[in-house]
Amino acid sequence: MTPTSATTGDPLDVERIKKDFPILERRVRGKRLVYLDSANTSQKPRAVLDAIDSYYERSNANVHRGTYLIAEEATAALEGARTKVAGFVGARSEREVVFTKNATEALNLVAKAWGRANLRAGDPVVITELEHHANIVPWHQLVDEVGIELRWIPVGADGHLDLTDLDRLLDGARVLSFAAMSNVLGTMTPVERLVAAAHDAGAIAVVDASQHVPHVPTDVAAWGADFAAFTGHKMCGPTGIGVLWGTETILDATPPFLTGGEMILNVTKEGFTANELPWKFEAGTPPIAEAVGLGAAVDYLDGLGMAAVREHEVALTGYALRSLAERFGDDLRVHGPAEPAERGGVLSFTYRDVHPHDLTQVFDERGVCVRAGHHCAKPLMRELGVAATARASLYVYNDEADVDALGDAIGAASDFFSF
Ligand SMILES: Cc1ncc(COP(=O)(O)O)c(C=O)c1O
Numbered sequence: 074m075t076p077t078s079a080t081t082g083d084p085l086d087v088e089r090i091k092k093d094f095p096i097l098e099r100r101v102r103g104k105r106l107v108y109l110d111s112a113n114t115s116q117k118p119r120a121v122l123d124a125i126d127s128y129y130e131r132s133n134a135n136v137h138r139g140t141y142l143i144a145e146e147a148t149a150a151l152e153g154a155r156t157k158v159a160g161f162v163g164a165r166s167e168r169e170v171v172f173t174k175n176a177t178e179a180l181n182l183v184a185k186a187w188g189r190a191n192l193r194a195g196d197p198v199v200i201t202e203l204e205h206h207a208n209i210v211p212w213h214q215l216v217d218e219v220g221i222e223l224r225w226i227p228v229g230a231d232g233h234l235d236l237t238d239l240d241r242l243l244d245g246a247r248v249l250s251f252a253a254m255s256n257v258l259g260t261m262t263p264v265e266r267l268v269a270a271a272h273d274a275g276a277i278a279v280v281d282a283s284q285h286v287p288h289v290p291t292d293v294a295a296w297g298a299d300f301a302a303f304t305g306h307k308m309c310g311p312t313g314i315g316v317l318w319g320t321e322t323i324l325d326a327t328p329p330f331l332t333g334g335e336m337i338l339n340v341t342k343e344g345f346t347a348n349e350l351p352w353k354f355e356a357g358t359p360p361i362a363e364a365v366g367l368g369a370a371v372d373y374l375d376g377l378g379m380a381a382v383r384e385h386e387v388a389l390t391g392y393a394l395r396s397l398a399e400r401f402g403d404d405l406r407v408h409g410p411a412e413p414a415e416r417g418g419v420l421s422f423t424y425r426d427v428h429p430h431d432l433t434q435v436f437d438e439r440g441v442c443v444r445a446g447h448h449c450a451k452p453l454m455r456e457l458g459v460a461a462t463a464r465a466s467l468y469v470y471n472d473e474a475d476v477d478a479l480g481d482a483i484g485a486a487s488d489f490f491s492f
Pocket residue numbers: 112113175176177178205207208252254255256281283284304306315449
């Protein structure tokens with residue numbers, strides 16, 4: 074019998090949730106689609122697809138400049154989505170919510186706009202070894218352009234940040250920028266402690282919340298950070314939209330990033346006056362339909378309840394860690410914290426000496442979608458001593474049957490490579 078939320082006591086009714094996602098009805102290679110790559114991008118529920126369709130079918134027009142009804146509707150749809158996002162992450166006002174293309178653009182905005190205006194040669198910027206390239210490369214550029222000093226908080230053997238030398242690393246620092254949850258190890262970092270330590274040292278705190286917001290109740294105001302970045306497509310929303318949240322104080326102190334239309338109050342031959350928050354950072358026609366889709370995604374996740382989402386993922390991650398360990402023992406090495414409550418549902422693993430790409434190719438024949446590679450975290454992979462891992466990642470529409478399908482796929486790969 075396929076386990077369901079009714080039989081497992083799961084706080085989410087996953088059987089019902091699966092029906093909300095049309096793509097999960099697909100068969101691939103003659104098999105049920107088992108989607109285990111949500112840390113990469115999530116699937117989209119019908120409600121999000123319908124909201125985007127309905128926007129284009131009924132209200133499509135450009136925003137903030139219309140003098141007719143559907144343009145007013147489009148503007149209301151965009152700004153309504155901003156209000157929903159603000160509420161979802163605990164922002165104090167919509168002025169703190171800047172729409173970007175994705176989390177990468179949001180983090181580039183921080184490094185390039187705030188960083189270039191505020192950092193000088195020799196200024197220390199602290200990041201961690203578990204960062205995604207999106208929170209590394211923009212800082213590397215400032216090393217080259219400005220001469221900042223990049224410092225790294227190490228990751229310990231248990232998959233957690235090693236904070237032994239935190240005070241020394243933060244001494245004189247101007248920025249501490251770190252992920253709230255690792256996209257490779259699932260590690261949850263102690264956000265409030267790190268933010269407080271950054272502020273005590275006189276640094277600003279930037280949180281890459283890309284893997285946190287989709288999976289864990291998030292309250293940016295309670296974090297007390299200065300900036301937080303996340304991305305719509307990992308939280309049931311469409312691609313093409315991300316968010317930079319920032320306090321009004323720091324956003325006011327940050328010059329515009331991209332410039333042109335929409336982000337101005339006035340332009341003369343002599344210069345320009347930037348628009349008010351948050352539009353000061355939204356140059357050009359914004360991703361209107363994408364914002365509408367993100368608003369619908371927020372409604373969808375709110376409907377499930379983020380506390381229930383987190384509870385579901387902790388339970389399912391625990392099941393995955395237990396059942397895969399029982400089945401494969403030491404042949405399967407899952408990286409990251411051992412305790413489900415200290416991690417997200419991201420399972421990076423290696424199986425004996427099979428290359429992760431070979432593993433996932435066998436998985437694909439069974440309809441099981443798992444990512445293989447460096448997961449845009451090459452410095453971390455080097456610390457782990459591996460070139461690549463296979464990474465299965467769980468979300469609201471996954472259940473124990475999906476984890477069992479992963480186990481069967483690993484078993485099939487093991488047979489194929491004749492262990
Ligand atoms: C932790 C983390 N930060 C940033 C990103 C970048 O997200 P995007 O590609 O949507 O900009 C990702 C995506 O994998 C991520 O996992």
